[in-house]
Amino acid sequence: xxxxxxxxxxxxxxxxxxxxxxxxxxxxxxxxxxxxxxxxxxxxxxxxxxxxxxxxxxxxxxxxxxxxxxxxxxxxxxxxxxxxxxxxxxxxxxxxxxxxxxxxxxxxxxxxxxxxxxxxxxxxxxxxxxxxxxxxxxxxxxxxxxxxxxxxxxxxxxxxxxxxxxxxxxxxxxxxxxxxxxxxxxxxxxxxxxxxxxxxxxxxx
Numbered sequence: 001x002x003x004x005x006x007x008x009x010x011x012x013x014x015x016x017x018x019x020x021x022x023x024x025x026x027x028x029x030x031x032x033x034x035x036x037x038x039x040x041x042x043x044x045x046x047x048x049x050x051x052x053x054x055x056x057x058x059x060x061x062x063x064x065x066x067x068x069x070x071x072x073x074x075x076x077x078x079x080x081x082x083x084x085x086x087x088x089x090x091x092x093x094x095x096x097x098x099x100x101x102x103x104x105x106x107x108x109x110x111x112x113x114x115x116x117x118x119x120x121x122x123x124x125x126x127x128x129x130x131x132x133x134x135x136x137x138x139x140x141x142x143x144x145x146x147x148x149x150x151x152x153x154x155x156x157x158x159x160x161x162x163x164x165x166x167x168x169x170x171x172x173x174x175x176x177x178x179x180x181x182x183x184x185x186x187x188x189x190x191x192x193x194x195x196x197x198x199x200x201x202x203x204x205x
Contacts, residue, residue: 024098024145025086029195031078035071036187042067043180053174057124060174061113097145105138125172128179132161135186147197153190157182 046053046063053060083095109131116123136157143151160182167178 024083024094024142025198026079026083026094026098027075027146027190027194028078028082029191029198031075032187032194033191034074036184036191038067038071038074039180039183039187043176043184046176046180050176053176054125054172057121057174058117060176061117061124061127064179098142101142101145102138105134105141109134122172125168125174126165128174129161129163129165129168132157132164132182132186134161136161139190147193149193149197150190153186153193156189157186160186 042063046060050056050059050063079095079098112130112134113127116127136154139150139154139157143154164178164182168174
């Protein structure tokens with residue numbers, strides 16, 4: 001029985017190692033482009049309906065949290081289907097590995113939002129820029145298992161995040177556009193990079 005357990009553990013370790021060194025093709029360009037469109041809709045909706053975002057930070061961030069949840073759901077559904085189709089038996093390990101790479105940045109974003117809301121609500125103006133920087137770090141953490149071009153999207157989010165922080169530093173104002181536009185451009189950029197990469201993979205095959 002011990003030999004069987006050891007053999008199963010060795011197989012699992014080998015599969016995990018293969019997953020860690022194999023290019024992940026589960027992220028779909030269509031889903032990423034859709035999330036960019038969702039961010040645009042959210043920004044337009046808030047610009048039209050939320051006339052004082054700075055005075056109503058909970059409403060402002062609630063809209064973006066809902067947008068983020070919907071975006072994760074869209075990406076997750078397509079990720080599951082693509083991984084099962086393209087990675088077959090390694091699908092679960094590949095998905096787990098992809099989530100593991102991005103998870104620290106995502107958890108940091110959630111915890112920082114809760115911390116600022118609870119202890120320093122006057123500093124919530126920094127959250128949009130901080131979130132964008134954290135997204136860039138998540139992308140950079142995932143570069144080793146994605147097409148190298150995604151580093152360009154990571155750089156975009158990094159620069160956008162610090163630009164948003166500098167723009168908001170003067171009046172500490174929240175804006176649907178300083179939140180929405182970086183994500184619209186960033187997600188469409190990611191979608192384009194992955195679309196081009198998938199075409200190159202198909203050509204190689």
